[in-house]
Amino acid sequence: MVQEVPILACKGVTKQFGSLKAINALDFTVGRGEVLGIGGPNGAGKTTLFDVLSGLSPITAGQVLLQGTDITGAAPDRICQQGLARTFQLNAAFDSLTLRENVQVAARFGRQATLMPGLMLKQDVRDIAEAALEFVGLSPRAHLVAGSAPVIDRKLLMIASALATDPEILLMDEPVGGLTHGETDVIMDCVRRLKTRGITVILIEHVMRFLVGLSDRVIILHHGEKIFEGSPGGLIEDSKVVDVYLGAGASARLRDQLVTVGP
Ligand SMILES: Nc1ncnc2c1ncn2[C@@H]1O[C@H](COP(=O)(O)OP(=O)(O)OP(=O)(O)O)[C@@H](O)[C@H]1O
Numbered sequence: 001m002v003q004e005v006p007i008l009a010c011k012g013v014t015k016q017f018g019s020l021k022a023i024n025a026l027d028f029t030v031g032r033g034e035v036l037g038i039g040g041p042n043g044a045g046k047t048t049l050f051d052v053l054s055g056l057s058p059i060t061a062g063q064v065l066l067q068g069t070d071i072t073g074a075a076p077d078r079i080c081q082q083g084l085a086r087t088f089q090l091n092a093a094f095d096s097l098t099l100r101e102n103v104q105v106a107a108r109f110g111r112q113a114t115l116m117p118g119l120m121l122k123q124d125v126r127d128i129a130e131a132a133l134e135f136v137g138l139s140p141r142a143h144l145v146a147g148s149a150p151v152i153d154r155k156l157l158m159i160a161s162a163l164a165t166d167p168e169i170l171l172m173d174e175p176v177g178g179l180t181h182g183e184t185d186v187i188m189d190c191v192r193r194l195k196t197r198g199i200t201v202i203l204i205e206h207v208m209r210f211l212v213g214l215s216d217r218v219i220i221l222h223h224g225e226k227i228f229e230g231s232p233g234g235l236i237e238d239s240k241v242v243d244v245y246l247g248a249g250a251s252a253r254l255r256d257q258l259v260t261v262g263p
């Protein structure tokens, strides 16, 4: 049987800040079309992992393969153009541009390298941006200036901008942090539709309803190391995860949710 190349493979990925190993020899793979959830306490190394995978932060040791191609040490723009996009834990946008202009920038520069970037936007770039805005439901508000848009719209903007780069895999860092219950449902619906589109997703989230409800598989990090990898159902029964992260009360609540929502 021919084995499919994982869309992402991390081998011994390590990131050190001085003497602190924020990520310590981490191995995992992500299959095409999968939703992988990553959880863990504050400071576990989740964002650092995304920073290393997306090329924003230089890797200390290890190897990252994107669709079988070694991208270790590649520049962030090249990694994005090769099909890995991300969103950020803290809102990241060009605050003085409108939501539409932000997504147009992503569509213009996130897909292919251009030696002499011009200022004119071709119609295809505009169309790609409109489709991404439409996908996340921002079209009616696309004229708003990003810096003064509501938090939910800024979260949706990061998804639309990532989508406009035509990613194979999308890394989302706390996409519902600070959102209300109803707003969280909007983002949940968005992730489900991304999956339907065939986009592979890695989610970092502390909101366990979100993580457990969407993930096919979950990894829990603690001090830069994997302490759990398995199904969302297995997560809430794992004594180490309950000890260092969830707590008994949250674990019991999640068990109830899993019964009603399903993975
Ligand atoms: N640029 C940096 N320089 C030094 N230490 C850093 C740097 N960035 C992160 N760290 C440290 O690396 C560790 C992992 O941080 P990281 O932000 O990846 O955690 P996290 O799991 O995303 O946490 P949270 O859930 O709070 O977002 C922490 O101890 C943090 O203080």
Ligand SMILES: [Mg+2]
Residues within 6 Å of the ligand: 046, 047, 048, 089
């Ligand atoms: Mg973080």
